Amino acid sequence: MKLTLKTTLSNRARNALALTVMGVLAVFSYSASLVAQNDERSIPVPVSINALMVTLIDHSAHYIWDYSVMEREISADEWRTIEYYAIQLAGSGPLITLGGSGSLDNTWADSDAWISYSRTMTNAAMLALDAAKNKDQGLLATSGDVLVASCEGCHDAFKPGTPTEGITHAPDYDYLYHLFER
Numbered sequence: 001m002k003l004t005l006k007t008t009l010s011n012r013a014r015n016a017l018a019l020t021v022m023g024v025l026a027v028f029s030y031s032a033s034l035v036a037q038n039d040e041r042s043i044p045v046p047v048s049i050n051a052l053m054v055t056l057i058d059h060s061a062h063y064i065w066d067y068s069v070m071e072r073e074i075s076a077d078e079w080r081t082i083e084y085y086a087i088q089l090a091g092s093g094p095l096i097t098l099g100g101s102g103s104l105d106n107t108w109a110d111s112d113a114w115i116s117y118s119r120t121m122t123n124a125a126m127l128a129l130d131a132a133k134n135k136d137q138g139l140l141a142t143s144g145d146v147l148v149a150s151c152e153g154c155h156d157a158f159k160p161g162t163p164t165e166g167i168t169h170a171p172d173y174d175y176l177y178h179l180f181e182r
């Protein structure tokens with residue numbers, strides 16, 4: 001009887017130990033899978049800042065500037081166009097803080113000044129978005145000024161004399177801009 005009890009107890013102890021080990025293993029594999037999930041949730045930017053500048057940022061900013069200096073009244077369709085480009089530009093600020101595939105992109109994105117210029121650019125685009133929502137041409141003009149300052153400030157601080165990948169707005173990408181005028 002005594003022996004049976006002892007056996008039972010030691011079986012229980014073994015079971016408890018096994019459960020503990022399983023528990024610890026489960027916690028380990030859970031945290032390992034969390035790390036894997038986090039890796040899967042972060043997508044390295046596969047294109048360069050040079051390319052994004054030309055095809056996305058410069059492209060959308062030019063529409064906003066064209067309308068920001070317009071003296072006649074802006075039509076409802078045009079306000080919608082401004083809204084679209086303001087959204088693209090607002091989203092591109094955070095995007096360029098993630099770095100990119102260009103040789104200097106990740107170094108640039110590591111700098112506080114880079115983040116600050118990107119934030120100013122996004123804020124300027126949000127002003128343009130507000131202007132579009134309220135059909136406010138005065139606010140659109142202000143957003144255009146804040147926008148120029150953000151581009152120029154960052155370019156003075158970071159932009160090399162010749163683009164690292166040789167991508168410029170003209171002539172290769174010029175036709176994008178003129179699509180709208182057709």
Ligand code: HEC
Nearest residue numbers: 050053058061117118121150151154158159163164168169
């Ligand atoms: C946070 C910094 C930053 C901001 C903000 C920024 N740029 Fe740039 N831009 C750069 C850098 C750096 C390059 C050079 C990229 C390279 O050479 O790889 C560049 C390149 C460019 C280029 C292509 C290169 C060339 O010489 O033509 C254009 C066009 C451009 N930017 C337009 C703009 C416009 C327009 C804005 C504002 C609406 C703007 N950028 C805002 C940093 C910035």
